[in-house]
Amino acid sequence: MADAVFTVDGDDRILQPGAVEFDGELITWVGDPGREPAGVGTEVRELGGLLMPGLVNCHGHSPMTLVRSAGDGLPLERWLSESVWPREARLSDDDVFWGMTLGAVELLCNGTTTTCEQYRHPGPVIEALVASGIRAVFTPGIFDVPGSGREDSWPALLEDTCRIFDEMDGREGRLQVGFGPHAAYTVPPEGLRAIAEEAQARGALLQIHLSETEAECRLVEERFGKSAPRLLADVGALAGRVLAAHAVWVDDADLDVMAEFDVGVAHCPGSNGKLGSGVARLTDLLDRGLRVGLGTDGPASNDDLHLWDEMRLAAILARAVAADPGALSSAAALRLATRGGGEVLGLPVGSLEAGRPADLIRLRTDDARFVPSVTPAELLGHLVWAGAGYLVTDVWVGGSMVVEAGRCTLIDGARAQAEVAQRARRLIAS
Ligand SMILES: [Zn+2]
Known part of the structure; x- marks a missing residue:
């Protein structure tokens, strides 16, 4: 559940608030959590911020x-x-x-x-x-x-x-x-x-x-x-x-x-x-x-x-x-x-709709770039004209969390940075 969900579906729906449900690798439901509460046994996470397709x-x-x-x-x-x-x-x-x-x-x-x-x-x-x-x-x-x-x-x-x-x-x-x-x-x-x-x-x-x-x-x-x-x-x-x-x-x-x-x-x-x-x-x-x-x-x-x-x-x-x-x-x-x-x-990604892969990202919106957000149109404007990578906190690919709180969960970002910094010196030498 988030304060806003950008579905980027055929109607470009923006839900405020909204929720995305996924089971395994696929999205099973996207909608307003107030109108259609999650079924028994569904783990509900209150994320705040904004969810959108990766x-x-x-x-x-x-x-x-x-x-x-x-x-x-x-x-x-x-x-x-x-x-x-x-x-x-x-x-x-x-x-x-x-x-x-x-x-x-x-x-x-x-x-x-x-x-x-x-x-x-x-x-x-x-x-x-x-x-x-x-x-x-x-x-x-x-x-x-x-x-x-x-x-x-x-x-x-x-x-x-x-x-x-x-x-x-x-x-x-x-x-x-x-x-x-x-x-x-x-x-x-x-x-x-x-x-x-x-x-x-x-x-x-x-x-x-x-x-x-x-x-x-x-x-x-x-x-x-x-x-x-x-x-x-x-x-x-x-x-x-x-x-x-x-x-x-x-x-x-x-x-x-x-x-x-x-x-x-x-x-x-x-x-x-x-x-x-x-x-x-x-x-x-x-x-x-x-x-x-x-x-x-x-x-x-x-x-x-x-x-x-x-x-x-x-x-x-x-x-x-x-x-x-x-x-x-x-x-x-x-x-x-x-x-x-x-x-x-030719991949069914880039939209939050039931049946598509659960590839989605969360952005925090407690940032000057998102204030004020009085209407859905303004929120969309902030995302396109002021959106930035540093606001991305969590990332799921095929329902698996691959970035949590800004850090990759499966690979070592700090080591990759150190390796590239050091290896690049050898490449530049003539
Ligand atoms: Zn190229």
């Missing part, structure tokens, strides 16, 4: 906590080649395990219950994700690593991903494995086609960076004579479950292609802004009926993993670009961070 991160490379803030001020191509890749080349599996663990601590403690990750080193990433208790979709990165041998080529990495899918998909009921071709400019067309065929044969999510920067789009046009969305459609890569990260430099014809194939989009306004990549056409994406969620991207280009900032930036930029405060409502912004993300990933 936030859904649709695009991240969270082990990059190890290179947080690397290459600040460089454009994407130079940022990758001069700053990020040299450090990543020195990563051991243990480094990645601790990098992902710290990422999971940061995500969970700030209210994110589901994250969609793309990275190399699949073993330690999966180990850290599963240990943390977070719900995850993991798409191991597939591309030809510059200057490497056969083991780091797209065919070998695709083979690895197929094996990982067959062994790990569905692990603990919280891990889905997908396929992560990096982008249309880093994987050749025959690779994109082959990866898509394997993903589609397994009903798996294909996650790809799409039209992130203007320079990358020029490269794809010069090389293939068409845009990246058109190229992906032509090689059959958009036919299954597809998640496109960024989609900043897309024209109307690209949007038509994406709508035709029902491509989901991870909108990453913080990363796109920090790297000077541009501002995605959020309201145009939504107007076309595309499924849209939010992504933090990696912590080197953000630099934190606080989805609250992405929600607020998405709404601020949409309204500022349109010069219209009605361009994106507060309720629509909250949907992007929750239910919209679930729809993009």
